[in-house]
Amino acid sequence: MADVERILIVGGGIAGLTVASALHQQGFRPELVERSPTWQAIAIGAGIGVQPNGMRIMHALGMGAAIEQRGWINRQWCFCDQQGGVLSETDLEALWGGVGRWVAIARVDLHEVLVAGAAAVPQRLGLSVTSLTQHASGVSAGFSDGSSGEYDLVVGADGIGSTARRLTISPARPADLGAMNWRGIAPIRPRGLTTLRFLLGDACFFGLTPVSEGRTYGFGYVMQPRFHDPVEGRLARLRDRFAEFGPLVREYLGAFERDEEIHCAAMEWVDVEPWYRGRIVLIGDAAHASSPLMGQGGCMAMEDAYVLAEALRSAPTIESGLSMYVSRRKPRVKWVQQQSIATAEALRMPPAARNAALRERGDQMMRSRFGPLIPAP
């Protein structure tokens, strides 16, 4: 076991809370700081798919049952044309075997489970890390309230705009992906929607999944350069943008009443080297945010967290533990990044050719895309 007494986790998102649980489970005593003043402020608004490889980690940390109970288990992944005509269907249980279930869940519900799972780890909310200085025996961290602390190891789990990354590894900003996303949770379930569906249009798509009895998470993507979509009038513009889509999307969008219920963001990307320097290590989006088109960013963050804790437990030194973490994680994360790019390219194809390819071999494409994530990380 690496000799690491004082561990600071920066950030209480999926990566930070999962690594808090995982380190605690492996016998370490970390502490966590989160810049948001409340947990509710972090995870507002929309849903997330915790795919079977993410659920495997959640079960290993004792949170899987609670996530399944609060979310919606999807048994099928279905590509459709924009009217809802089925192009390909993939049986998720057949694809993933015994790895776990494919759970769609509201982000607030997932966060509540993660926070409860990390309850044994001291957490300070409303506190940011503002400086990190490495010296021979550790790292000095400065906080936004003027206080400071000494640590043997700092885990930067502070997301795509990571301060830990900027202070330690690279000042580069995330790259623009050329895609815009709108998302929200509607208080209805459109008739006939029982599983995950992607309705594909021309350089755009709309995804829909139940997230619990009577609630639906929807996400629209348009492959176009970043622009600012103000809150005022957003709902009407979104309805217009997807007006030619079939009844499922129209019913879903018809269930919203306020512009504020729709979240909008430009998609970004981070590809940084190295993932650690000295005693500061990055996990989750801080290290490798990729496009959400594989729906794997959160699952990769969960796997990072678990593998890092295991590596520190089994390695004799911090340095060898961090090196083991990187070599176990890199190939898998690279795969997800490459597949996300390939998916974005497929979305830019002329719809007729893309739809024909999906009709012919959609299920097979899904198996080769997700198959490499079946073995344990």
Ligand SMILES: Cc1cc2nc3c(=O)[nH]c(=O)nc-3n(C[C@H](O)[C@H](O)[C@H](O)COP(=O)(O)OP(=O)(O)OC[C@H]3O[C@@H](n4cnc5c(N)ncnc54)[C@H](O)[C@@H]3O)c2cc1C
């Ligand atoms: C539209 C969209 C859809 C997605 N869908 C899926 C999906 O279906 N499935 C999936 O697996 N993934 C999905 N993802 C990806 C997933 O959301 C991210 O990969 C995941 O949330 C990353 O978690 P994280 O903890 O690394 O970062 P974050 O969630 O960004 O958490 C970082 C935390 O650090 C805090 N913080 C930042 N700076 C500091 C500081 N200086 N000091 C202290 N705290 C700080 C922040 O407040 C935040 O709480 C999606 C992403 C997007 C954008």
